[in-house]
Amino acid sequence: MITNKNDSNLNNNGNTHNLNINEFIKDEKFFNDSYTIFICGVGGQGIIKTSVIIGDAAIAEGYNVVMSEIHGMSQRGGVVSTELKIGNFKSSIIEESQADMILGFEPVEVVRSLNKGNTDTKIVFNTNPIIPPNINSQKNSYPDIGRVVKTLKDNYPYVYNIDGDKLAQEAGSIMTLNMVLLGAATGENSFPLSKESIISSMKDNLKENFHEMNLKAIEKGFGSVKSQL
Amino acid sequence: MELKKLVTANAGEKLFLLGNESAVRGAIEAGVSVAATYPGTPSSEIGSILYLLAKDANMYFEFSVNEKVAMEVAATAATSGIRSFTFMKHVGLNVASDSFMTTAYTGVNGGMVILTADDPSMFSSQNEQDNRHYGRLAKMPILEPSNPQEIKDMMIYAFDFSEKFKIPVIIRTTTRVSHMRGIVEIGEIRKLDNNAFNNEIIVNNTSYINDKDSHWKKGYFNKNPSQYIPVPANSAVMHKDLVLKLEEIKKVVNSSDFNIIYSKTPNNSNNSNNSINSLKLGVISSGSAFNYVWDVVNGYDLDLDILKLGFTYPFPEELILDFVKDLDGVFIVEEVDPIMEKELLAVLGKNSINIPVFGKLNNVFPLIYEFTPDIIHTSFKNVFDSINNANCDNNLNLFEIADEFSNKSLYICYDGVNEACDEIASDEIIDLMDSLPNRPPTLCAGCGHRSAYFAVKKAGEELGIDEKDMIFASDIGCYTLGVSPPYETADYLLAMGSSVGDGGGFSKATNQVVLSFIGDSTFFHSGIAPLINGVHNKDNFVLTILDNRTTAMTGGQPNPGLPVDGMGSVAPEISIEKIATAAGCEFVKTVNPLNLKKTVELYKEAIEYDGVAVIIAKHPCTLIKGQVKRKPMEVDYEKCSNCLDCINLLACPAISLIDGKVVIDYFACKGCTTCTQMCKERAIKVKRD
Ligand SMILES: Cc1ncc(C[n+]2csc(CCOP(=O)(O)OP(=O)(O)O)c2C)c(N)n1
Ligand code: SF4
Ligand code: SF4
Numbered sequence: 001m002i003t004n005k006n007d008s009n010l011n012n013n014g015n016t017h018n019l020n021i022n023e024f025i026k027d028e029k030f031f032n033d034s035y036t037i038f039i040c041g042v043g044g045q046g047i048i049k050t051s052v053i054i055g056d057a058a059i060a061e062g063y064n065v066v067m068s069e070i071h072g073m074s075q076r077g078g079v080v081s082t083e084l085k086i087g088n089f090k091s092s093i094i095e096e097s098q099a100d101m102i103l104g105f106e107p108v109e110v111v112r113s114l115n116k117g118n119t120d121t122k123i124v125f126n127t128n129p130i131i132p133p134n135i136n137s138q139k140n141s142y143p144d145i146g147r148v149v150k151t152l153k154d155n156y157p158y159v160y161n162i163d164g165d166k167l168a169q170e171a172g173s174i175m176t177l178n179m180v181l182l183g184a185a186t187g188e189n190s191f192p193l194s195k196e197s198i199i200s201s202m203k204d205n206l207k208e209n210f211h212e213m214n215l216k217a218i219e220k221g222f223g224s225v226k227s228q229l
Numbered sequence: 230m231e232l233k234k235l236v237t238a239n240a241g242e243k244l245f246l247l248g249n250e251s252a253v254r255g256a257i258e259a260g261v262s263v264a265a266t267y268p269g270t271p272s273s274e275i276g277s278i279l280y281l282l283a284k285d286a287n288m289y290f291e292f293s294v295n296e297k298v299a300m301e302v303a304a305t306a307a308t309s310g311i312r313s314f315t316f317m318k319h320v321g322l323n324v325a326s327d328s329f330m331t332t333a334y335t336g337v338n339g340g341m342v343i344l345t346a347d348d349p350s351m352f353s354s355q356n357e358q359d360n361r362h363y364g365r366l367a368k369m370p371i372l373e374p375s376n377p378q379e380i381k382d383m384m385i386y387a388f389d390f391s392e393k394f395k396i397p398v399i400i401r402t403t404t405r406v407s408h409m410r411g412i413v414e415i416g417e418i419r420k421l422d423n424n425a426f427n428n429e430i431i432v433n434n435t436s437y438i439n440d441k442d443s444h445w446k447k448g449y450f451n452k453n454p455s456q457y458i459p460v461p462a463n464s465a466v467m468h469k470d471l472v473l474k475l476e477e478i479k480k481v482v483n484s485s486d487f488n489i490i491y492s493k494t495p496n497n498s499n500n501s502n503n504s505i506n507s508l509k510l511g512v513i514s515s516g517s518a519f520n521y522v523w524d525v526v527n528g529y530d531l532d533l534d535i536l537k538l539g540f541t542y543p544f545p546e547e548l549i550l551d552f553v554k555d556l557d558g559v560f561i562v563e564e565v566d567p568i569m570e571k572e573l574l575a576v577l578g579k580n581s582i583n584i585p586v587f588g589k590l591n592n593v594f595p596l597i598y599e600f601t602p603d604i605i606h607t608s609f610k611n612v613f614d615s616i617n618n619a620n621c622d623n624n625l626n627l628f629e630i631a632d633e634f635s636n637k638s639l640y641i642c643y644d645g646v647n648e649a650c651d652e653i654a655s656d657e658i659i660d661l662m663d664s665l666p667n668r669p670p671t672l673c674a675g676c677g678h679r680s681a682y683f684a685v686k687k688a689g690e691e692l693g694i695d696e697k698d699m700i701f702a703s704d705i706g707c708y709t710l711g712v713s714p715p716y717e718t719a720d721y722l723l724a725m726g727s728s729v730g731d732g733g734g735f736s737k738a739t740n741q742v743v744l745s746f747i748g749d750s751t752f753f754h755s756g757i758a759p760l761i762n763g764v765h766n767k768d769n770f771v772l773t774i775l776d777n778r779t780t781a782m783t784g785g786q787p788n789p790g791l792p793v794d795g796m797g798s799v800a801p802e803i804s805i806e807k808i809a810t811a812a813g814c815e816f817v818k819t820v821n822p823l824n825l826k827k828t829v830e831l832y833k834e835a836i837e838y839d840g841v842a843v844i845i846a847k848h849p850c851t852l853i854k855g856q857v858k859r860k861p862m863e864v865d866y867e868k869c870s871n872c873l874d875c876i877n878l879l880a881c882p883a884i885s886l887i888d889g890k891v892v893i894d895y896f897a898c899k900g901c902t903t904c905t906q907m908c909k910e911r912a913i914k915v916k917r918d
Contacts, residue, residue, distance in 0.1 A: 022610050024503045024529035031528065042668065052410070055245045056230070059412060066376070067410040069247070070352060076670035076710065077882055088527065090376065091520030092409045095602045096649040108665055114658060115650035132668045133882035136873075137714055140666045148661070155655050205230065 033063070034087025035192045036094045037185070038116040041105025042130045043080050046178030049205065050103075051082040053182060057193045057201035058086045068092035077133065079109060083116075086192060103185050105164070105177070106130050107148050122188045123156055124225060126164030126181060160184060160225045167220040176210075176217035183221025189229060195222060232278055236285045238415040248407040249274035251377035252316065252344060255384030257286045259340070260419035261314045262446045263306035264290045265299035265795075267754065268783040269318030270353040271407040272346035276316070276795070277784050283796045289445040291795035292786050295725075295754040296321035300328045300343070307341035307397070308457065309448030312388055316344035319360045320724065324755070326363070332397050333367040334467040335457050336474075339448060340388030341397040343369075346407045349517075349564045349599035353404075355705065355724065357597060359566040364399050364542045368475050371399045371542035372487065373516040377411045379539065383487065385416070390481075394474055403564060405517040405599060475543060483547040487539025490552060491523070493532060503529055505613050506622045509555060510534075513573065514562040515541050521605040522562050531609065533560070544572040550580060558627045560609070561588040564600055584624060585631035587612055592640035604643045670710060674883035675899025677848030678708040678775055681822040682716040683879060683907065685744060685773070688832030699742045700735050704728035704756075706748035706782045707850075708775050715880050718746065726755025732770035733763040733841075742836055743770035749805065750780035750788040757808060763841045764813035771835045771842045774805055775822075777850040785852055809843040816842035823848055825906040851899050859900030860915045862893050868912035875904045875913065 037054065041047050048069055058065040068083040083094045097118045104110030104125030117123065127149060131142050152159045162184050168177040179202065185191055186198050199218060203211055230244060235254045238244060246254065252275050256264060264283070266276045276292060283290035293299035296317045306313035315325075322329065322345050329343070345363070348354040364371035372387055374380040380402065387398040455463050482488065511534040514522045519537045526533050536552045538545065553559055561570045567589040574586055587593040587608075594600070594608050615621075615630045651659060672679045689699050696717075703709055703719035704727060712719035721731055732745035747756045752774050760772065780786040787793045794800035809817045816838050822828050828846070835842035849856060861883075869891060875884055876891060883897035884904060893904075895916055905913040 022607070022614065024525075024531065024606065024610060024613075027528060027530035030530070043670075052230075052245060055410060059243065059245055064412065065245070065410075067245075068405065069408045069410065070404075076673060076707065077668070078670035079668050089520075090523045091517070091602055092405065092411075093521070093601050095606065096646055097653050108668070111658075111661055112665055114654055114662060115646060118653050131885060132666055133671050133885065134669065134713075134880055135666055136876055136886050137880070138666045140664050142666055143661065143664065151657055151661050155658050 030088055034085070034089070035100045035190070036086070036098060037084040037101045037103055038081065038094055038099040038113055039084065039103045039105070040079065040081040040109040040113045041126075042109065043077055045080070045105045046175075047080050047082060047105055050178045050182050051084055053198065053201045053205050054084055054185070054193065056204060057197040060197050060201060061193055063192075064088065066090065066092040079112070081109075081113065100190060101185060101188065103181060105181060107145055108143065110152070111143075111148060117156070119156055120158070121156065122158040122160070122190055123152060124160045124181070124184050124188060125162065126177065127161045128163070128165040158188075160188065160228050162221060162224050164221075167224060168217055171217035171220050172213035176214055179214040179217035180221035180224075183218035183223075184225045185221075186218070187222040187225030187229075232281060233285070235278065236282055240415055240417045242415040243412050244415060245410055246377045246413040247274065248374075248377045248380050248402060248409050250278060251381045251413045252384060252407075253278045253282065254413070254415065255381035256288070256314045258381065258416050258418050259385045259388040260312055261288055261388075262311040262339070262448070263303065264288055264314040264316075265293045265302040266316050267293055267296045267299055267321060267324075268780055268786045269321050269346070270783055271348055271402070271404040272316045272318055272344060273783040273786075275344070276786060280786065280795055280797060284444055287445050289443070289796075292788065294789055296325040297328055300325035300332070303341055303343070304328065304332045304335070304337070304397070305450075306448065307337035307339045307391075308335065309339070309450045311339040311446055311448035313339065313341050314344070315342075316346070318354065319345055319347040319358050320354060320356065321345070322360055322363055323358075324725070329363070330367050331459055333369045333471055334459055334464060336395040337391060337397055338395065340391035342384060342387045342391060342400060343397055344400045344402065347401060347403045347565070349403050349405075355722070357565055359564075359568065360399075360401055361542065361568050362566070364401075365568075368471050369397055369399050370394075370478055370482075370540070371401055372539060373401050373541050374406055374539065375516055375519050375537070376406065376409060378413045379487075380406065381413055381416070383539065386487070394478060396471075396474060396478075401516070403517050403599065479543045479546070482540045482543055482545040485540040485545070488545055488548055489537045489539070491535040491537065493526060493534055503531055503613070505532065505616050506620070508557045508616065508622065508627065510558050510560065511536065511552060511556045512560040512562060513538060513549070513552070513569065515539065515569065516564060518562045518564050518600050518605070521600050521602045524602055525606045525609060529606070533609075538569070541569060544569065544576070546576050549573065549576050550582070553577070553582060553584060556584060557624045558585045558587065558631070560593070560612070561586055562594060562600070562605065565597065567596075585628050587631060587634070589640075591631055591635040592637045593634050595640050595642045598642050601643075603645060603649065607643070607645055669713060671880065671882055672707065672710050673851050673899075674881050674897050675851045675901040676707070677777055677822045677846060677850075677901075678711065679716070679879060679881065680825060680848070680901065680903045681746075681773060681775060681828065681846040682711050682718045683903065684822060684825055684828035685718065685832050686716075687825075687829045688836060689742070691829065692833055692836060694742055694836070699744055700739070702728045702731040702735060702743060702745040702770075704745075704747040704751050706751055706775070706780075707777075708746055708748060711746070715878050718744075725751050726759060729756045729759035729763060729772060732772060733759065733766060733768035736769045737766075744836075745770055745772045747772065747774055748781075749774060749776040749778065749790045750786075752805060753789045753803070757812065760809065760814070760841070760843075761812045768841055769839055771832070771838075771844065773844045773846055774809075776805060776845050776847040778847075779850050779853055781850045781852065785850070805845055809845070814841050814843045816840065817845070818843070819845040819847055821848055822846040823901050823903060825903065861895035861898035861900050862902070862905060862913050863895065863916040864891050864893060865912045865914055866890070868910045870910050870912070872909065875908060878907065879904055
């Protein structure tokens with residue numbers, strides 16, 4: 001779970017840069033048993049709930065966990081992100097390029113958060129876009145999703161693209177999108193928490209009449225990542 | 230977790246709590262009887278939760294009309310012998326400051342805690358002020374928690390402390406602490422018995438606890454004008470007493486359990502990259518900054534002792550002296566202003582201790598914005614590198630290193646993030662990242678603010694007024710989003726309520742058309758007095774009160790214009806219309822802004838009116854629950870001429886241009902019909918099922 005950024009195992013276009021920022025050498029012992037997840041998307045997608053479920057599951061498994069939530073303008077369609085840090089940490093901000101996983105609810109937001117990742121980072125993301133309402137008055141257009149997926153896959157070895165909206169609908173409702181993504185994260189081999197504790201934490205955090213549907217959603221996301229391993 | 234758990238959880242349970250949730254639990258455990266606030270992020274959730282839980286927690290809770298009133302409600306409760314809690318965002322304390330300053334003089338009987346939530350990096354604020362200055366200004370003790378557990382621990386400690394020293398205590402959080410989640414161990418709820426605070430609350434054998442018409446414990450006010458009436462003769466004595474009190478408190482801070490030294494013995498001495506010769510350096514830090522320091526020191530096994538200050542004012546001089554006595558130099562890491570740094574320099578100077586301090590004042594740490602682990606990492610590394618390069622091994626050389634940083638250009642803010650990213654990501658990824666559209670927050674689909682803005686601009690256009698001759702004096706709320714295109718209806722803004730005074734000012738200073746916009750909550754907060762001022766001084770401007778029936782920006786709290794109070798009980802609804810009339814306005818009209826034609830006509834009338842014209846644009850915020858769902862719209866492509874006016878002038882999130890065609894997302898559309906009414910081709914209609 002400890003990333004070694006000098007060991008860039010990817011060099012597709014021959015233009016992957018070497019890290020030569022002035023850095024201290026990590027104390028491996030400190031980072032043992034640690035896992036950090038950057039979760040991002042758009043207001044209203046259920047990102048905070050998802051993050052809390054992971055945090056609760058981590059506590060149930062006996063880990064220390066801290067988390068940051070930024071939700072200033074979330075209700076007005078702005079960017080929402082959380083940072084979850086399981087391990088010995090006291091601070092809730094993930095250092096640049098140190099995230100073990102980026103869990104993206106929206107493709108453009110995943111790209112925006114790549115500064116938190118490195119070539120060992122597991123990138124699990126929903127490919128369904130949410131187009132900013134003012135897109136027509138912006139200089140930049142919304143990128144082609146095919147290009148986003150391809151660029152990510154070409155440049156990072158652990159990319160899992162999930163058709164989240166479709167799987168959520170299959171599970172019963174688009175409202176379960178966050179559980180699909182939660183299941184997807186859980187399916188990645190490096191994810192430190194068991195599916196059982198994630199499910200039990202989901203049940204603690206969500207209303208009972210939706211448990212069945214959410215369970216289905218978790219399984220769908222889980223399966224989708226497993227099939228891409 | 231259900232929020233109810235904040236009341237029902239048992240001692241010893243461990244919950245994953247938001248800092249603000251932990252503050253609520255802290256208030257409950259401490260046995261707070263009265264709590265009051267005016268909402269403001271990053272402390273908003275405390276109020277939103279108390280709104281739901283206060284009754285179960287035997288607490289009286291109100292959303293006061295503004296922070297100053299909240300301060301007064303809390304101060305009188307504490308003076309009457311019961312425990313009180315007030316909390317607000319940093320700028321809220323500006324509003325409360327007049328009463329706040331005097332509470333340090335009058336003192337309290339029951340414990341009183343003032344939580345101020347600062348917002349470094351301004352995630353949701355108009356400025357980045359550091360409210361630790363306020364503690365010094367008022368001579369009031371300050372605690373600075375670093376995480377949710379500490380928020381609760383400090384709340385409980387602060388209430389006892391406040392009672393013991395008869396002074397309110399400030400808890401200063403920052404966004405990262407208020408909006409941080411962490412493990413919190415639940416404690417016992419303090420039992421409230423008759424004699425919990427002092428015997429005086431039982432008068433004539435009457436107990437004032439849980440009397441039949443209230444669910445919270447009541448106190449009793451014992452008259453004592455020399456203590457509670459700050460006329461000059463009394464204040465002179467009070468100030469003297471306050472200074473003496475502070476001297477007593479100074480003795481306590483040095484041994485406070487919240488001031489902890491973490492000694493570091495490196496376990497990995499062969500990390501040559503991380504060592505600094507034989508020098509002994511230490512770090513003093515507080516709040517969120519401490520978390521970054523601790524993670525960097527431990528994550529990279531740095532040979533640095535840390536003094537974590539939790540009780541930060543009065544500054545613990547003796548503890549500091551003890552900490553620095555064996556050090557060759559010391560880092561001071563704090564958010565936002567170099568406040569402790571200056572105190573540290575004074576302590577060192579006063580005691581003739583000659584060691585360099587590495588902080589904001591000599592460009593080691595950036596002057597503004599919140600810190601991150603990367604910032605701390607980089608700053609430590611820069612100093613370590615300088616030391617190693619200079620082969621520095623004594624204190625004298627270390628001063629040279631400090632001078633070297635002093636002589637660098639002003640270190641205002643950190644911009645290493647992009648650099649770090651460029652190092653790791655490929656060119657292709659960098660290109661992609663550089664070409665992303667941004668995602669600014671926008672007015673919701675169906676928001677009445679949009680319609681009002683559209684109407685006022687239309688009215689200006691129809692009257693032939695050049696846009697640059699229309700001054701939009703804006704205020705704070707969702708409607709401030711009018712600053713961005715296509716609305717551009719926010720030209721000047723100072724603080725909550727300023728739109729009204731600014732409107733008056735501009736109308737005196739210029740001959741331009743002045744249009745002020747204020748929300749309902751903000752109008753109650755601080756818009757009424759300036760309205761009276763405007764009418765009395767014969768100002769000439771149009772004031773729109775955007776009455777969306779809630780305090781939307783901060784999460785939808787009630788305000789005095791609604792028939793509900795801070796605990797969800799029925800309450801008298803205050804009429805904005807009557808207030809405006811009573812203030813002397815002769816032009817007061819209410820309109821539903823979704824009726825575009827009527828609203829445009831009304832604006833034309835108001836603009837031509839000589840004097841203060843008040844328009845109440847009344848339409849509920851779309852986020853208010855339980856509203857009737859209206860049918861969504863669709864575009865009739867046979868009529869649509871693709872002029873794109875709807876897209877370009879409304880920027881409704883439900884309308885987008887897809888493959889060159891205007892498309893309405895029926896899932897997002899709230900059926901407000903604003904687009905229907907403004908479409909010249911009449912091409913937008915109710916969607917057929
Ligand atoms: C002194 C102060 N207190 C609190 C806030 C936080 N705050 C920002 S906007 C707002 C209220 C907005 O309510 P309203 O005026 O009704 O407008 P709406 O958001 O509903 O459109 C508040 C409380 C602040 N910025 N300044
Ligand atoms: S939250 Fe309410 S007031 Fe704010 S933009 Fe949305 S609809 Fe308008
Ligand atoms: S699409 Fe039209 S009717 Fe629907 S919310 Fe937007 S402006 Fe209102």
